[in-house]
Amino acid sequence: MLKKFLICLIVSSVFILTGCTKKEEKNDTLSEIKKRGEIVVGVKYDSKPFGFVQNGKLQGYDIDIAHLIAKRILGNEKLVRFVEVNASNRISKLNSGEVDMIIATMSINPNRAEVVDFSLPYYYVGQAVMIRKGTAIKTVGDLNGRRVIIVLGTTGEKNIRYFAPEVMLQGYKTYEDAFNAFLDRKAEAMTSDDSILAGFVMDHPEFMILPQRYSQDAYAIAFRKEPQSATLKAQVNAAIGELRRKGYLNHLKSIWMPAASTNFKGS
Numbered sequence: 457m458l459k460k461f462l463i464c465l466i467v468s469s470v471f472i473l474t475g476c477t478k479k480e481e482k483n484d485t486l487s488e489i490k491k492r493g494e495i496v497v498g499v500k501y502d503s504k505p506f507g508f509v510q511n512g513k514l515q516g517y518d519i520d521i522a523h524l525i526a527k528r529i530l531g532n533e534k535l536v537r538f539v540e541v542n543a544s545n546r547i548s549k550l551n552s553g554e555v556d557m558i559i560a561t562m563s564i565n566p567n568r569a570e571v572v573d574f575s576l577p578y579y580y581v582g583q584a585v586m587i588r589k590g591t592a593i594k595t596v597g598d599l600n601g602r603r604v605i606i607v608l609g610t611t612g613e614k615n616i617r618y619f620a621p622e623v624m625l626q627g628y629k630t631y632e633d634a635f636n637a638f639l640d641r642k643a644e645a646m647t648s649d650d651s652i653l654a655g656f657v658m659d660h661p662e663f664m665i666l667p668q669r670y671s672q673d674a675y676a677i678a679f680r681k682e683p684q685s686a687t688l689k690a691q692v693n694a695a696i697g698e699l700r701r702k703g704y705l706n707h708l709k710s711i712w713m714p715a716a717s718t719n720f721k722g723s
Contacts, residue, residue, distance in 0.1 A: 485680070486529070486688040489556055495529065497522045498541035498555035502632040504655030505712040506561050514538060517712040518559045521578060521677075524704065528695040542630050543609030547572060551680055556688070561652060563611060563673035573685055575677040576696045578705060582669030583615045584650035586638070586657065589664050593645060596670055599623045603643035605634050612647045615671045649673065654713060 489495050499518050500507040507516040519538070527533035539555050546558050550572060563581070564574050585604070587593045593602070599620040606612040608627040616623055626643050628634040635656055638646045646653070650665060657663050677692055679685040699705050 483684045484687060485556060485684050486691060489529065489688070493530070494535045494537050495522070495526050495557070496537050496539060496555045498539050498546055498549050498558040498560055500542060500560045500631070501540045502542070502630050503561050503652055505658070506652065506655075507559075508655070517579070517708050518561065520708050520712075521699075522559050524699060525677075525692055525695050528698075529691055543607050544629050546609075547678070550678060553680075556679075557692070558678040561649060561675055562678050563649070564676050565611060565673075568678070571681060572678040573681045573689055575679070575689060575692045577674035577676050578696050578699075579651070579675040579709075581649040581651045581673050581675060583612060583647065583671035583673070584653055584669055585616075585666045586646045586648075586653045586663055587644065587666065589662055591644065593666070595666065596620055596668055599645060602645065605638050605643045605646040607631055607634050607648060610648065611671070611673065616647050619670050651713060 499514070499516075499522065501509050501514065503516070503518075504510075505516050506518040507514070509515075522536050522538070523533040526536040539549065541549050541555070541558065541560050543560075546560050546562065547568070549555050550558050558572075561581075562568070564577065568574075585593075585596055585599065593599065596616070596619045599616070600622040601624070603624045603626055604616060604620075605626050605628065606616070608629055613625060613627070616625070626637065628637060631648070631652065634646060634648075637643065646656075650669060653665050657665060677696075679689050679692075696705075
């Protein structure tokens, strides 16, 4: 009787362990991506030159990064499906499982690191201010008492208040809404990452970016903060390292931001 009991116990243990292993494999994000045959990536559609739609085509620096990662992981750069996100909903879309990763001008900061995992940086930026040429605004300090546009969910609000405590901020959910408000003269300045503002200035030479940068940030790819993301994160980090070593990141920068100027070391 004891012998039969031990045999049943051993068989049950093997079954449970095998079942757990299969469950872990099933839940592993990288395994799910390979089984599905495509990577689902959250990107912005309104952040030229990183992610934007022009003539009906989604393009930009972040879009190209996604294609290169798909080529490394799945062997085909076309095996990627894009989902539109913005600064306010990108983390919720990631953690709900709607996307596998976020590549959407998302800078690393401690608060975000508590709810998502980040890859190695793939681009470095500085917070800047865009104004109309010919205005009296010469420095960030001149923004005190003036109306300044920010995009909700970004780090712009905290950073600008440090240098201009009396600034009057106006928040918008998307970059498109924020920029349209600036075009409509609802504020005297707009603050965001210098790389994003450079995209607006490229199309509107009547605007300019102040030379001062009041923060240094790094864009990174975000993953769900869970053990199942570990292998995917490792693959993406390896891809970013290879892209940097082989000069692909600088090549993408030369394509999408040829005239961008920054006081910080770029990617």
